[in-house]
Amino acid sequence: MAFPSAPFALWSVSLLTVLFTAAVHSNTSFEDDPLQPMTSDETVPVGGTVTLTCRVAESDNSSLQWSNTAQQTLYFGEKRALRDNRIQLYRSTSTELSITISEVQLSDEGEYTCSIFTMPVRTARATVTVLGVPGKPQISGFEHAVKEGEKVTLTCTSTGSKPPATLHWYKGDQLLKGGPQVVETVDGNPTYNVSSELTLEVSASEDNTLITCAVNHPSLSPGDKRSEQALRVLYSPNVMIHPESTLPREGEKFSLRCVGNGNPEPTIYTWDKKDGGLPLQAKPDGAVLHFSMLNKSDNGVYVCHADNGIGSSEGEYTLLVQGTYLTHEAKGSDDAPDADTAIINAEGGHSGAEDKKEYFI
Secondary structure, three states, rough: OOOOOOOHHHHHHHHHHHHHHHOOOOOOOOOOOOOOOOOOOEEEEEOOOOEEEEEEEOHHHHHHEEOOOOOOOOOOEEEEEEOOOOOOEEOOOOOEEEEOOOOOOHHOOOEEEEEOOOOEEEEEEEEEEEEEEEEEEEEEEOHHHHHOOOEEEEEEEEEEEEOOOOEEEEEEEEOOOOOEEEEEEOOOOOEEEEEEEEEOOOOOOOOOOEEEEEEEOOOOOOOOOOOEEEOOOEEEEEEEEEEEEOOOOOOOEEEEEEEEEOOOOOEEEEEEEOOOOOOOOOOEEEEEEEEEOOOOOOOOEOOOEEEOOOOEEEEEEEOOEOOOOOEEOOOOOHHHOOOOOOEEEOOOOOOOOOOOOEEEO
């Protein structure tokens, strides 16, 4: 990374050696000593750019200098001393020397020194902390769909973080409590690998629910790095029967459709009738029960059984066939002696008013 310094850099390093025994390294403020350099510690993620700024309150025309963690001179005033194109001059005045380091690496971490060549030499130090950016989390442990009521254990892993990242689990927007986080060091590397486990007992309602593992780290904005895993849950069908018409009438065609909401979808349907077998005119065809012509004798409770290999469930429907609908003008009930039901609509309570009657027969 380092190349031979230019002649002026060698001169400045030699001068530093001569004067170093008298150098001032205090945190003296501007008010106490206007020639004392002032710096600040910086934190930067790997691959980012950091700016190192050194200022003095007053100038006595002495030059400011930045040195790296190995005490190699980077800049002496406006003059570059180290041939590293990642390091560039940002600003140089009589009271300030600022440089930038781009494409920061983990090896750039450490203590940098700003010096001003007064008598004695005054210095200030700035610590650069380099954050190892964690990799996108990977979720493992869910290769196949599981049956409702069973438990599944997911493992989330993220590599390359410094300091160690923190992992969080979510079900939808709900924060979940995972197991203890495991932190592992990496040989020959100052970064860490972190992992966390989550155990869930799944239910049918959680089919296709997204489980998310998110990384929390000072080098990232919230939500920058996360991974999702959709749960796939196998469950018995929930059976409902839907009639072709809400008002089945005698003499008409009719059908009942069995709908089994399960995972997987049901493939086997069977029909029967409580308190007796299916009527002769009722023909089952998979999920549908067809009636070629309704009769009042078809009244009763029909049951559909649906099986999807995971389990079997049933649904019921009560069929009540309505008689043929007629409207009959009558003075009394004798006008419709065979009516099963008579619904009388009087046109008010006036004397001599003619009654209207409707019949289902």
